[in-house]
Amino acid sequence: MAASASPLVEFRGVEKRYAAGAAAAVAGLDLAVERGEFLTLLGPSGSGKTTTLMMLAGFETPSEGDIYLDGRSLADRPPHKRNMGVVFQNYALFPHMSVAGNIAFPLRVRGIRGADAAAKVEAALALVRLEGLGDRRPDALSGGQRQRVALARALVFEPDLVLMDEPLGALDRQLREHLQIEIKRIQRALGLTILYVTHDQSEALTLSDRIAVFADGRVQQLGPPDTIYERPANAFVAGFMGENNRLAATVITQQGDQCAIRLAGGQIVRATAAATFTPGTAVVAAIRPEHIEMGEQPLPCCNALDGRVDQLVYHGDHRRIHVGLDGGGSLIARVSADRDVKPGDRLAIGWCTDRCFVFPAADGSNPGGEGS
Numbered sequence: 001m002a003a004s005a006s007p008l009v010e011f012r013g014v015e016k017r018y019a020a021g022a023a024a025a026v027a028g029l030d031l032a033v034e035r036g037e038f039l040t041l042l043g044p045s046g047s048g049k050t051t052t053l054m055m056l057a058g059f060e061t062p063s064e065g066d067i068y069l070d071g072r073s074l075a076d077r078p079p080h081k082r083n084m085g086v087v088f089q090n091y092a093l094f095p096h097m098s099v100a101g102n103i104a105f106p107l108r109v110r111g112i113r114g115a116d117a118a119a120k121v122e123a124a125l126a127l128v129r130l131e132g133l134g135d136r137r138p139d140a141l142s143g144g145q146r147q148r149v150a151l152a153r154a155l156v157f158e159p160d161l162v163l164m165d166e167p168l169g170a171l172d173r174q175l176r177e178h179l180q181i182e183i184k185r186i187q188r189a190l191g192l193t194i195l196y197v198t199h200d201q202s203e204a205l206t207l208s209d210r211i212a213v214f215a216d217g218r219v220q221q222l223g224p225p226d227t228i229y230e231r232p233a234n235a236f237v238a239g240f241m242g243e244n245n246r247l248a249a250t251v252i253t254q255q256g257d258q259c260a261i262r263l264a265g266g267q268i269v270r271a272t273a274a275a276t277f278t279p280g281t282a283v284v285a286a287i288r289p290e291h292i293e294m295g296e297q298p299l300p301c302c303n304a305l306d307g308r309v310d311q312l313v314y315h316g317d318h319r320r321i322h323v324g325l326d327g328g329g330s331l332i333a334r335v336s337a338d339r340d341v342k343p344g345d346r347l348a349i350g351w352c353t354d355r356c357f358v359f360p361a362a363d364g365s366n367p368g369g370e371g372s
């Protein structure tokens with residue numbers, strides 16, 4: 001990421017309401033986008049991420065607050081004068097134009113024509129690895145190729161910033177993963193600043209320098225992918241970012257960020273507290289399946305429980321194991337596909353204190369159900 005004394009983009013106290021008295025689609029947004037970084041806005045439908053992108057692009061107007069580009073307010077600057085490339089999920093290509101014509105369109109708008117424009121188009125085609133396809137029409141291309149054309153069109157005029165709104169959402173998984181690598185390659189090669197919107201957690205973890213997790217119009221957590229995944233700020237982020245076990249519990253004691261909790265089945269375990277709790281507080285403990293250790297003998301972990309294997313689900317390179325805990329409750333663990341485990345087996349279960357996080361019981365919800 002390029003270092004700079006000031007961010008390229010700043011949202012300062014931005015709110016967006018679509019009607020007087022309506023709930024805010026975006027509320028109290030303070031967010032800085034650094035020069036040369038890949039920042040992803042991640043969240044479920046209706047969380048405010050696309051509205052945020054559209055306000056920056058100029059297609060929506062903030063109800064309150066202001067947005068700054070390179071230190072200058074965008075309040076009075078129309079979309080076509082913001083020098084931003086935009087890539088949408090539906091490509092938005094002109095069907096009557098050739099590939100080269102589509103890519104050249106933003107150059108024509110800026111008065112760039114002739115040999116200079118042709119050279120820029122050829123360079124953009126090479127950048128997205130579509131050399132030799134300039135004369136084709138969009139309907140003669142595959143979905144992945146059309147999205148590359150849309151990307152080339154967004155880059156050809158050398159924008160200050162590239163905005164991408166679910167650009168890979170309509171593609172199959174294999175192609176989507178391939179284009180993720182291509183987008184990251186181009187971003188690094190050109191030192192681009194990219195603001196990227198997606199609801200796909202894996203995509204955000206793969207591409208981003210930082211992730212802003214949205215819910216209910218607000219940023220729930222902002223940080224590098226590994227921090228977002230390994231140290232979620234609240235129960236919503238823990239539930240939305242990958243698979244997670246959520247265990248109802250009650251706080252017994254707390255010292256600093258370490259607390260002892262009693263699970264619904266009566267088991268007492270230690271965990272890392274995300275807030276300060278008083279004894280007796282109802283909480284939710286979150287632990288990822290891959291952080292749960294299992295064995296036939298008691299484990300040398302801070303937290304050691306016993307249980308039985310209720311169900312196995314095969315996932316190719318791993319298996320998800322549904323474990324019923326002695327005393328009540330259940331959780332999901334993850335093991336390699338070749339591990340010799342079968343339903344009914346007794347297992348010792350354990351995990352480390354710093355892998356289990358405790359949140360207020362009413363702090364967010366699991367947006368995708370168990371294991372979301």
